[in-house]
Amino acid sequence: MYVQRAMLSGIIRSALTKNRGLWLPSQVMVRTMSSSSGPTSPYTTLSISRPTERVTHVELHRPEKRNAMNKAFWSEMVDCFNEIAADPECRVVVVSGAGKIFTAGIDLMDMASNLLQPEGDDTARVSWNLRKTITKYQETFSVIEKCSKPVVVAVHGACIGGGVDLITACDIRLCTQDAWFQIKEVDIGIAADVGTLHRLPKVIGSRSLVNELALTARKMYADEAKSSGLVSRVFADKETMMAGALEMAGEIAARSPVAVQGTKINLVYARDHSVAEGLDYIATWNMSMLQTQDVMKSAQAAMERKSPKTVAFSKL
Numbered sequence: 001m002y003v004q005r006a007m008l009s010g011i012i013r014s015a016l017t018k019n020r021g022l023w024l025p026s027q028v029m030v031r032t033m034s035s036s037s038g039p040t041s042p043y044t045t046l047s048i049s050r051p052t053e054r055v056t057h058v059e060l061h062r063p064e065k066r067n068a069m070n071k072a073f074w075s076e077m078v079d080c081f082n083e084i085a086a087d088p089e090c091r092v093v094v095v096s097g098a099g100k101i102f103t104a105g106i107d108l109m110d111m112a113s114n115l116l117q118p119e120g121d122d123t124a125r126v127s128w129n130l131r132k133t134i135t136k137y138q139e140t141f142s143v144i145e146k147c148s149k150p151v152v153v154a155v156h157g158a159c160i161g162g163g164v165d166l167i168t169a170c171d172i173r174l175c176t177q178d179a180w181f182q183i184k185e186v187d188i189g190i191a192a193d194v195g196t197l198h199r200l201p202k203v204i205g206s207r208s209l210v211n212e213l214a215l216t217a218r219k220m221y222a223d224e225a226k227s228s229g230l231v232s233r234v235f236a237d238k239e240t241m242m243a244g245a246l247e248m249a250g251e252i253a254a255r256s257p258v259a260v261q262g263t264k265i266n267l268v269y270a271r272d273h274s275v276a277e278g279l280d281y282i283a284t285w286n287m288s289m290l291q292t293q294d295v296m297k298s299a300q301a302a303m304e305r306k307s308p309k310t311v312a313f314s315k316l
């Protein structure tokens with residue numbers, strides 16, 4: 001088993017080295033103005049900060065490995081988003097990547113030991129364990145969708161493989177003009193299994209385009225990402241994108257958290273249900289949520305032509 005694992009690691013290591021000439025030169029200058037200095041303890045792959053009141057910034061932070069998603073990352077995201085979901089001080093989340101690109105997707109070195117060599121005494125047990133790992137990895141991005149706080153993701157440079165799984169679980173997608181997106185799983189011999197194939201068709205209107213991207217692994221650049229609806233805004237560079245993301249997050253954070261979180265939960269529900277089911281769900285939702293004091297406060301501010309930013313809403 002050990003020999004097999006070592007061989008696999010060797011093959012992947014040599015593939016990474018051999019292909020380097022085909023990849024972008026590693027000394028390309030990028031602006032990382034908003035980047036933090038390192039991961040936030042206890043995390044080793046994420047840097048967490050509060051750039052403005054009520055906004056949490058989650059930065060993928062393994063820049064020297066192009067934010068490749070290693071074993072730690074897959075569980076740290078779950079812990080991080082569970083904490084954010086329970087944090088009444090946070091109303092909106094911004095996700096971005098440190099360094100040259102957003103993310104290179106799954107860590108191919110870790111994949112060799114973690115996914116390709118599952119433990120178990122026979123086929124049934126190996127399969128059982130592999131299934132457990134896959135569902136655990138699915139949770140890494142499902143937590144983003146399950147978190148009631150809206151998540152704005154800001155992509156610069158490459159967003160590869162697992163990166164597409166991640167961003168399709170977010171609520172609002174922004175990117176820089178130099179961004180590109182690639183559903184690379186078929187290139188490494190797997191069918192994408194942590195969300196892209198399931199969420200992307202609900203993000204992009206054209207099923208044909210989704211199929212083409214997933215089956216050919218071709219890169220999609222910023223302009224096409226915008227015209228297809230994958231992202232809602234394209235910015236000239238990372239600095240202006242981060243400023244734009246924070247401004248947008250500020251707009252959302254200024255509004256009633258009861259209204260905002262209820263909106264996210266009902267948008268996600270409506271995506272996966274019929275109109276009739278969605279209407280039924282929100283009727284039940286709002287029979288309690290309409291009783292919030294936030295409605296009176298917000299309506300009064302609107303009547304007085306005041307911005308929601310002037311209203312003090314209780315924590316949720």
Ligand SMILES: CCC/C=C/C=C/C(=O)SCCNC(=O)CCNC(=O)[C@H](O)C(C)(C)COP(=O)(O)OP(=O)(O)OC[C@H]1O[C@@H](n2cnc3c(N)ncnc32)[C@H](O)[C@@H]1OP(=O)(O)O
Nearest residue numbers: 016023024065066068104105106107108137161162184185
């Ligand atoms: C149940 C599982 C579900 C999940 C499935 C997910 C699937 C996927 O994500 S498929 C996609 C896998 N990713 C790739 O194929 C990308 C491979 N990397 C690249 O193509 C290039 O590195 C990239 C274009 C992203 C960046 O090129 P650049 O020239 O800027 O950097 P490099 O010099 O190539 O890399 C810098 C160091 O980072 C290491 N690295 C990059 N990507 C990965 C990766 N995916 N896994 C592990 N390590 C990665 C690279 O080896 C360099 O390390 P070092 O040699 O130590 O400096």
